[in-house]
Every structure is written in C-alpha cells, then in structure tokens.
Amino acid sequence: MVEAPVTLAERAAAFAVGMPSARAFSHLTAARLLGLPLPSGLAHEADTGPLHVMACTDDGQVRREGCVGHRGLEIRATTLLDGVRVVDPAHTWVDVGELRRGRLTVDDLVVLGDAAVARIDNASGQQVRSGAHTSAGTRALHTALHGRVRPRGKVMLAQALETVRPRVRSPMETRARLMFVHAGFPEPEVGGVIVDDAGEFLAEGDLVWRSERVVAEYQGAHHAEIARRSADTGRRHLLEGHGWRVRELFAEDVxxxxxxRNTLEVVAVMLGLDLATLFIT
Known part of the structure; x- marks a missing residue:
C-alpha cells in the first residue's frame, strides 16, 4: 500500500507529477521548499494548506483542488529543486511581500530577504567581501522588485530592501541586527572578518562594530553542544586577547x-553611546 504524501515536499512532488512543465510552485509553497524563513503562522499555512502554483498569464490561472492558482510565470525566474520547479528566491521574496497587508512586517521581509540573498550568493560561488552591502543576491532582489509593475506591498518591500544585507547566517542574526538598528545604534558590519595586527585571521563576527572593537555573537541552540561551546569560548578568548570585547546574544535578549533593554544598554556602554540618544524599549 502506497502511503499518502504528508510533508510539503512530498505533497509538491506528488502534485508535480501531473503538472505541465510550464508551471512552478510559488509564494508560500516556494518559500518553504527553498528553506526561506517565514513567520510561524505562514509557515504552518504553507505546510498544511493548499499548494501555490503559478502559470504563464496566457495559460490562464491554475484551477485544481488543493492548490491556489497564480499567473505571471513569464516574468519570473524559476529553479529546479529536487526535480520540482519553483519560482526562484528573489522573485519568491517579492511574491511573499505581495501578500495582503498585515500578514508580514517589514522586519519579516528583511529576515526573508537576508535568507534569500544568502541562498543566491551561495549558489553563485562568488565571495562576498566582509562589510559589503551589495552582492549577487541583493542585486537579484533589486531586479526582481523593480521588474514588477505596481506590485502590492512595494512600499514595505522597498523599505525592507534598504536593510537587507549579505553574509547573514541565520534569521535570528537578522533580528538581532534589527534590534540594534531600531534602537538607533550605528549599523554593525554583518559577518565581519577580524584579523590581528599582522593581518592573520582571528574570527568572523556575527555583528561587528569595527572602530570600537566590539562584537555581538548570536548563540543559537546548536551552540549549546559542548564541542561548539568550547570552540566559541576559545574564539572569544582569542578576540579578547587582541583587544576586542564580545557580547553573546540569545533569543531571550531579542x-x-x-x-x-539590558542587552542594548550594555552594548551601548561598550560602544560609548549616549543612552539618552537611543530608543531602548
């Protein structure tokens, strides 16, 4: 007896068997298949709800049970993922941003954008220099957004795009960065490479304020493993031995x-900022 598909990937693969080649999964379905982070409510909707399927405009809207049809595939790039065709990360970012108002915040779109940029940059094979604000990924998001004619949500997408950065390694790194930016801190360098006076590599910091020699490091659940914790401690001691100050960040700090408030105040003091000029809530 063949078991019915359960996971989103299984459902998409089963649906794709009877799907014409000039179709692709899009919107929430594409975001989840691509591994892009969505708010929990939208992630659950994508995993358990109908599949989003896109066709070219002149093919008409897909109408099949268990799917939501969309048109406009001719203006979007697509990619094959485990044999299933999906709208590419940059266009998926715009599509998700076009969901009806109130379903995502600007910060949600920055988190999604950072992840899309990381995926595109990794696929490109090009090295993104430390401190860069642009990359193949950020340019792809710009192209996708500005290639649309009056997209819904354009104001929020454009606002988010100003804050999307390359070299981000996790959604919580993005949210930690935004916490500081919203509070009025100077924007930290993302994934900053730190070297010693002789130019030898010391570490790559999550959030780096280079001139003040301050690093904020987000510690996710995987950092609790003893081997990883040992490596993190060794790196911290190495940085501190070279005159850097390190603040560890956890989800509760965000x-x-x-x-x-405590985290922002402590890092503000480390950076020599006037607390009266900041927006600490």
Missing part, C-alpha cells in the same frame, strides 16, 4: 523586554 524577544524578552527586560533582557532586550
């Missing part, structure tokens, strides 16, 4: 108000 999401819990008392921890967030």
């Amino acid at each position: 999401y819990r108000a008392p921890r967030r």
